[in-house]
Amino acid sequence: MDFSLSEEQRMIYEYGQNLSKTYDRKYWMECAERGEFPEDLYRQVAQDGFVGVMVPEAYGGAGLGMMEMGLLNEGLAEAGIPLLSLVIGATMGLSLIARFGTEEQKQKYLPDACAGKTRFCFAITEPNAGTNTIKTATIATPTSEGRFKINGGKTYITDAGDADYMIVVTRTTPHDQVERSTDGFTLFIVDTKAKGIEMHPIPISVKIPETQYQVFFDDVEVGEAEVLGDVGKGFRVLFEAINPERILVGFICAGLGRFTMDKAVEYANERVVFNHPIGAYQALQHPLARAKTEIEMAALMSRQAAWLFDRELPCGAESNMAKFAAAEAACHAVDASLQCFGGNGFTKEYGIFDIYPMARLLKTIPLNNEMVLNYVAEYVLGLPRSY
Numbered sequence: 331m332d333f334s335l336s337e338e339q340r341m342i343y344e345y346g347q348n349l350s351k352t353y354d355r356k357y358w359m360e361c362a363e364r365g366e367f368p369e370d371l372y373r374q375v376a377q378d379g380f381v382g383v384m385v386p387e388a389y390g391g392a393g394l395g396m397m398e399m400g401l402l403n404e405g406l407a408e409a410g411i412p413l414l415s416l417v418i419g420a421t422m423g424l425s426l427i428a429r430f431g432t433e434e435q436k437q438k439y440l441p442d443a444c445a446g447k448t449r450f451c452f453a454i455t456e457p458n459a460g461t462n463t464i465k466t467a468t469i470a471t472p473t474s475e476g477r478f479k480i481n482g483g484k485t486y487i488t489d490a491g492d493a494d495y496m497i498v499v500t501r502t503t504p505h506d507q508v509e510r511s512t513d514g515f516t517l518f519i520v521d522t523k524a525k526g527i528e529m530h531p532i533p534i535s536v537k538i539p540e541t542q543y544q545v546f547f548d549d550v551e552v553g554e555a556e557v558l559g560d561v562g563k564g565f566r567v568l569f570e571a572i573n574p575e576r577i578l579v580g581f582i583c584a585g586l587g588r589f590t591m592d593k594a595v596e597y598a599n600e601r602v603v604f605n606h607p608i609g610a611y612q613a614l615q616h617p618l619a620r621a622k623t624e625i626e627m628a629a630l631m632s633r634q635a636a637w638l639f640d641r642e643l644p645c646g647a648e649s650n651m652a653k654f655a656a657a658e659a660a661c662h663a664v665d666a667s668l669q670c671f672g673g674n675g676f677t678k679e680y681g682i683f684d685i686y687p688m689a690r691l692l693k694t695i696p697l698n699n700e701m702v703l704n705y706v707a708e709y710v711l712g713l714p715r716s717y
């Protein structure tokens with residue numbers, strides 16, 4: 331494995347720093363405070379060709395891979411402007427359509443989405459099933475006209491209210507009627523304005539610019555043309571979205587960790603208390619050095635997972651471990667940084683405490699770190715399943 335970045339990869343990684351000259355942390359926070367999607371920033375990212383990083387050039391994308399998408403997200407987070415919509419819409423949505431969509435679907439959805447004219451969200455989580463996706467109860471029932479009617483509900487769907495399309499994970503066969511628990515899933519590309527869809531925003535305490543929604547489906551009609559992949563075999567498609575999501579969270583957490591630590595190091599070198607810069611005191615140095623070590627290890631693991639993914643090699647273990655390590659490391663990095671700032675760390679002006687909620691959120695989503703450890707215990711170590 332080559333650890334150096336190509337010129338193109340370095341440019342992608344540094345894009346966040348360049349973009350933040352126009353759309354900086356302050357802009358991101360103001361959007362977050364207002365609960366407003368950062369439209370201008372997103373449009374700029376699309377115009378610069380970065381929404382479709384993983385989409386083939388024939389459909390308006392850049393034809394690059396997970397490594398490049400990861401570096402883009404790492405660089406943006408490192409500049410203080412992490413974008414969940416690039417994980418959910420641009421990666422999980424667009425790259426799945428690029429991979430599993432029909433030619434007609436690719437032509438219909440990808441060029442506009444790459445150009446930033448339309449956005450996608452992704453709906454898996456249900457209030458009752460929770461982490462146990464097998465118990466998905468949103469059902470798509472075939473009609474006599476060869477179409478489907480979707481009924482059920484999803485929760486915490488990021489950006490659903492503003493997105494144009496939603497990839498909806500349904501069951502075409504209920505979980506208690508299938509031979510294997512992963513059978514009977516079907517994914518649909520649904521117009522968010524379709525008749526029968528109702529949405530309600532869920533106010534959350536973490537300040538991010540993307541809003542979450544509860545979504546209800548009441549006889550929402552879709553056709554064969556909206557099926558992503560094959561009817562009843564959607565779990566395989568879903569599975570292909572799961573590792574990229576975890577890998578990207580690894581990259582984002584590495585970026586967020588560096589963002590906060592850069593600020594802390596600058597402050598600790600300047601702030602003098604008891605005749606020395608506070609950065610000279612080991613009580614502050616060691617937690618920072620430990621967090622820096624954890625961040626760089628997690629960044630490496632994220633890159634390894636991306637490298638494997640791009641070569642179509644198994645990457646479940648690496649994706650999960652990268653997500654776990656990076657989310658833990660980001661929380662440690664914010665905590666160690668916060669301590670350097672003393673009382674100032676809790677002010678709006680310095681904005682350090684503001685970073686913590688997002689880092690902490692990424693321990694729980696997209697998959698909680700307990701389930702990640704369950705995966706490592708069962709599939710990497712070979713221990714019995716605990717649940």
Ligand SMILES: Cc1cc2nc3c(=O)[nH]c(=O)nc-3n(C[C@H](O)[C@H](O)[C@H](O)COP(=O)(O)OP(=O)(O)OC[C@H]3O[C@@H](n4cnc5c(N)ncnc54)[C@H](O)[C@@H]3O)c2cc1C
Nearest residue numbers: 452453454455460461486487488694695696697698700717
């Ligand atoms: C800001 C935000 C954005 C989100 N965006 C999306 C989105 O765009 N699309 C989408 O589909 N979903 C989204 N989600 C949902 C998110 O993925 C889930 O909240 C998350 O996966 C946890 O599921 P849950 O809330 O149902 O927790 P539960 O399944 O109720 O679990 C609660 C806790 O129990 C523990 N736990 C559960 N099972 C086990 C076990 N077997 N072993 C050990 N511990 C266990 C874990 O600690 C877990 O945190 C979002 C959530 C938030 C908060």
